[in-house]
Amino acid sequence: MQISFCLLLFIFHSNVGVQGLRFTKNPANLTVTQGNMARLGCAIEGLMNEPDIVWMKDGEKLYSTDQMYITLEAQHWETFYSVRSVQQQDAGLYWCEVELHGKTISSEPAWITVEGVPHFVLEPQDVATLPGVPFNLTCAAVGPPNPVEVLWWLGDEQVGGTMSSPSVLNVAGKNESIKFYCEAKNDRGISSSRTGTVHIKVLPDPPKEVQVVQILESNITLRWSPGFTGHSDLQNCTIQMSKMSKASGWKMALPERPVMVPPYQVAIGGLQCHSNYSVRIRCANEVGSSAFSSWVNFQTPESVPLAAPKNLTFDLSEQQLTLTWAALEEEDLGGQLLAYKVQWSLGGESQDALLFKESVAHLSGGGRFFNATFQVAACTVVGCGPWSPPVLVMPASALNGQTQRGHMWVGLLLGLLVATMVGLLLSVLVHRRGKETQFGSVFKPPGTESTVTFTAARSFNRQCPELPETTLDSLGINDDLKTKLRDVLIPERLLTLGHMLGKGEFGSVREAFFKMEDSTVQKVAVKVLKSDISSSSDIEQCLKEAAYMKDFHHPNVIQLIGVSLHRRPQQRLPIPMVILPFMKHGDLHTFLLMSRLGDEPFTLSLQTLIQFMLDIARGMEYLSNKNIIHRDLAARNCMLNESMTVCVADFGLSKKIYSGDYYRQGSVSKLPVKWIALESLADNVYTTQSDVWAFGVTMWEIMARGQTPYPGVENSEIYEYLIKGERLKKPPDCRDDIYEIMHSCWSPVPKCRPSFQQLIDQLENLWAGLSPAPSKEPQLYVNLEGEDLDGGAEQVARAGASSGPAAGVSWGVPWQCAGMEEDEKDWLMVSSGAARAIGGDYRYIIGPHCGLDDEGRPSSDGLSEDIRDEDEDAVINV
Template sequence: MKLLVWVVVFLVPIVAGIRSDGVLFTKHPVNQTVSQGNAVRLGCAFQGVMEPDIVWMKDGEKLYSTDQMFITLGDQHWETFHSVKSVQQQDAGQYWCEVEFHDLTFSSERAWIMVEGVPHFVQEPQDVATLPNVPFNLTCAAVGPPEPVELLWWLGGVQKGEPRPSPSVLLVQGVTSSIKFYCEAKNTRGISVSRTGTIHIKVLPSAPVGLQVLRILDNNVTLSWKPGFTGYSELSHCIVQVSRRSTRRWDHPEQKVLVPPYIRVLSSLRSYSNYSVRVSCVNEVGASPFSPWLNFQTPESVPMVAPRNLTFNLSEQQLFLSWAKLQDDELQGKLLAYRVQWTLGGEAQEPLLFKENSAQLSGAGRFLNASFQVSACTTVGCGPWTPPVQVLPASVQVQVQRSHMWVGLLLGLLVATVVGLLFAMLAHRRGKETQFGSAFKAPGPERLVSFTAAQSFSRNGAELQEATLDSLGINDDLKNKLQDVLISERLITLGHVLGKGEFGSVREAYLKMEDSSVQKVAVKVLKSDITSSGDIEQCLKEAAYMKDFHHPNVIQLIGVSLHRRPGQRLPIPMVVLPFMKHGDLHTFLLLSRLGEQPFDLSLQCLIQFMLDISRGMEYLSSRNIIHRDLAARNCMLNEDMTVCVADFGLSKKIYSGDYYRQGSVSKLPVKWIALESLSDNVFTTQSDVWAYGVTMWEIMTRGQTPYPGVENSEIYEYLIKGERLKKPPDCRDNIYEIMHSCWSPVPKCRPSFQHLVSQLEALWLSLSPSTPLKEPLLYINLEEEKKEPCNEGRGATSALGLEEAAVATSSCWSVPWQRLGEEEEEEDWLMVGSAAAMAIGGDYRYIIGPCGGTEQENEEVEVAGRRRDTLQEEMRDDDDDVIINV
């Protein structure tokens, strides 16, 4: 009974506020034609609503004007007026009024306001770019009232033909030089003149400008440039020429780069080499001149080969080692030292460092039966070792050489015998080939034929046929897009799982290429419990989007494969993607802050991450793609630490307009969604900009969860009150201003991705590169040290100068095995700072010094080198990626 009373009380106001037949319009706006400058008034009346929400509409958009009036005619009877005091041409259009009540919208009939006056242009002539003497059309259109409207063309100051009815198309047979043109529109009220257009003659483009090196990472160099004057024609591609100065010649390999974007990554360059690069761009007329040469040098690396021809000369008093110098191309850097490693009695001794390609060591008797190896070292590290050379007396060497000769001869005879036996067996087994196999005739009077089957077949377990796109039940358009990227399942070998999600899993895999090489890839595999073609089609739509992506900051599709399942009608789709060595950006940021061995990320590195993402999103927005799920977890880091935008499972392509309205219930990441998307399910490029601002916040906080302490269900109320993400600690004001501008409540007030790229590029260039300080390589001045005796506790004098704290120990370095009274001094020794010791590796306790002495006078110097462990395991924290139904 109480429930019935409550229902009656609740429904009475609703029944009283709206009639059973809804809103009833008692007056509609009517068509009106007025002269320009006069006043006009439209009226609309309706009944059936207690407290209506009334708006006037013009050409599909709401009117916000003070010249609107609302009058009460009676109980639930209302009248509204829209007035224009001085009608202008832009006021012409279609008008109606709308009443909104209880989430329902009621519209009146529509009426037109037509403004009489001189003609109004609805299509003005536009600038034209054409090749010489090529025919083209010019179009112009104008309307009244009053009608009719006639158009007259003027080309180069000369009237072309007679007046024609609007709209008008003028055929121009071709021109040879740039000229101006316009059209005149005439009716009974007067004449209007259109804008003046220009006919441009397409010419060669000018040379590109602003060629620069954006970054150098290992042997990969990223170049960027800006196009010069395009010659009134769209640029199709640019040509990049790269030259490396060698002792023999200049190389000029050309690389074709599709533009935009105007960026190129040069890979597989030689280390520590001088390069020059220049760029030319091409339009339909031809190629521009080349830009000036840009010179740069690639960073050092470890030597690529070991020193050659390691030999020794052993006398009664000393051991002399020598080896061939490495060439500059082989060093791949500036030579720091030659590292000599030796073992005696199976135990490794302390390594020695030498500046020259020879070593003279005193105390020859200590080196008998010792084994020596040499490697070259740069500041980055040491290269491969030479084969070991054992120090033996001359007589023993001759015996060893003879024994080696006999061993080689015996091995040769053994190999020849085995090869002969194999050929004999093959000759014996040769028989008559048939289409079924090989037939052999057995010796003896009885005929016996045996067959070796060429292929075996099993009737019990039939092999699964290769799955095709026709077996999926997807639409023909999607099928045609994926046909040329379909990869046979036999070419893919799946490995361990890299990550799991709602859609399925991502697995490491190996793809066999056409040239029989193997490429490491990542394979996105849909869940195995799928039962409908709709689920498969949704997965493959993501692959179809990625098929046409060609940008260094957007992940690109390698192909699509289909896994056939026994007993199942539908195969499982597998999307093959490039393997991203460093995983997703969110996990990488978390590891830098919360990993077992946290590491620092410089501000310049964080801004580079933001810049990479903005460039990728600028490319996607230029192709009318709305991502809808932009976040750090959906950005991947490749081998050279470049960020690529990925995961297009929620992406949509806009074919008309500039927005996409979510029509069904989906799981969406609430904390990254724009305000208007939460309220109206409308997604635009501006809503992607909002998500980009949240991604910037993630990067600056090294992977923190947005809106800490705010529940997902509270996000909308939190944002509608004007609250936004707080400024992260240690975040510069200009960076926070950029991300905060992405969260404007008015979508059109947010910056475009193109503007964001410009802002971040300027910010990145304003930062000075943070290069880690390395201790210099210190060479001791031997001539000065010879003048002074080596006193214990006295600092050595360096040609480059030494800090007092670095020379607190004695400078009297001596060879631990040097015989007492030996006066010969080693000339080719060096001392390295801690940074160089870290680069070469090892614990150098004994370094050849210029001062002789007894074993009791020898001092040990320890150079401690710390090494940073490489992060091998990827971690993923899905708790930060909370999604709810919207």
């Protein structure tokens, strides 16, 4: 065994320079038979105290737990390093080191040489080869003692004769797997190497565990595990896909996609949304390709439509306006058609959008649509697609006259264009003439001439300047509020507003995309207040509510993402925008409606309905503990996230939203009176107990699957109806114990109503008493085509609900509670009968033959009236 020259040079230099310190004994070279003991020693002189002598081997420090020091005389010490049973790995170069004052002194080095049976330094490894192809096997072993001879064994036969180490065996080729090893021999004995295997390369097995781990609208992520590789590295894999044709029902093969491996994962794009696909994979090594794996089927999700409806035309008469447009093709729809959304404006003001299932709309009272502009978009359950080009509604006579005037204007424009071109040609010709005058050449003569340049003293930009970004410091709000909002204020430039999701009394909700700090984009919903901001106090009131929202962290309360300020041209104050999570499944009211009125009505189990109530109660309990009064709790203001969990929403801006005329007695038509507590209608007083009243109405909405509360009672009649002791009647198929809970929320005495915690306890007991239900409802697919929707609304099976009478039950619950005053007991009355459902007048879903009367309400031959929404803020999300 040898040591490098650099290592010896290092040891030599380390011996120089520590005055008065020297090694008086150095370790001696040893030759030891394997298994015997070896002992090295060294002594050093010049140390006052017991030294720390370190033993080194081949440049590495040795750690010994039994090292001892012997005192030879004053400042003279000796130590030893022992190996009880020497093995081949103990052979090497050894020396001692001592460190003093940052310098190291080393002894002379010594070798330990181990004699024994040969020691393998290179053992034969497994071999993978093609059938009949020659290959080599290598084996190397060393002593001492040397020389070392090598013998090869292939299967059960000794081949190749005796060779010197290292040895290389040439094998002509094999057609089947075989074992092999080598033997090394010297004067001390024989050693055997590990046993290796010659593998014959074959075709790989098909891939396994093929799965689609992520599915988006137009791309997927595919992952698989390789099968048996056939003793050869896989070179590539081939992905084969087919798409199910919706028209013919046959599978259509798509071009194959080769991919390099590893990794065994690939993203595949360019897919069509809302389509059925199948995929399988095969992989290849140098021998060839495996068989394909089994087919794996998947479906891409729906998306918003990719194109706008075409050929929007109208037919206008005094009695009716008929709009028609071309239905979208399947490949442009991006999903299952929910409805066509028609928006229109008159006099520059947007009107409420209407929904139609067919590609035709009949609107009564045609004269009122004169000079109105219409657009149409197709909608799926994900959202609405782009709008068609606007169409201006005008009588035929006006259109003819406009066409004639249009022709005249076209002729004038063409004449003006020809005259302009002639003038330009004459100007060019004149500039080329070089005409002379008495004052010299008027035009530039040929040849060189000195050039004069100048820089304008001022420049003018006729474009509007870019609006500066609004900061909290520019709003004039107090410092405490600015501190609370600094971490939630989002610059307006990071938001890209999309289409409108809904519109209410005090603003609109728009889809938007929020670019975050890591450059990823998040889909959000942005609530934009109407542009009637007139003072800093209005903004401060709005931002105070947002400051409350930023501290909300509860799974059943929608969370604030941030606040942004929209800067307006020529306006001192911006418009606040509240940024909230985008809820994929929309609001609870629409979801309940579609369970009855969809093209494929689906059953909502009683467990699921009670879970909805529990989610809302837990969210309201959380808000009440934070001293937040919601003031507008209803199914339309509860949102469903991707996991079908209900989140209470529309609470953060309550003071701003419900100030002024919204709750004034003189504007009953705009009050959500059917959800407001009796004392709030009478005295404009709002407490947590008034939120409990609204929760009872929301429970009723859930059990009635989205029906409008108080069917048959007009908004203007609600106060008189309640003051007489009347209440909402028990919905069909509603269990008595559930109705008792909601009925207890409507006590005329606020303190006699249950708290939200008590409501949670009661609902949890109800839920626990039911048999287990599936954790997730079936996927919602809504189609309003075809059958009569009134009939479909009545044919809803509600699993788990106890059978009850068809008509409402007359309840005699006195709503009494401890601590009531005598004058409060005078309020207590019992409820009475029920009536058929009718709705408000703010939002409609209109069937293919439903018209509007002169007041803008659906005519009697339209869709069932109970799908209309009571409040203008409620939006049917499509």
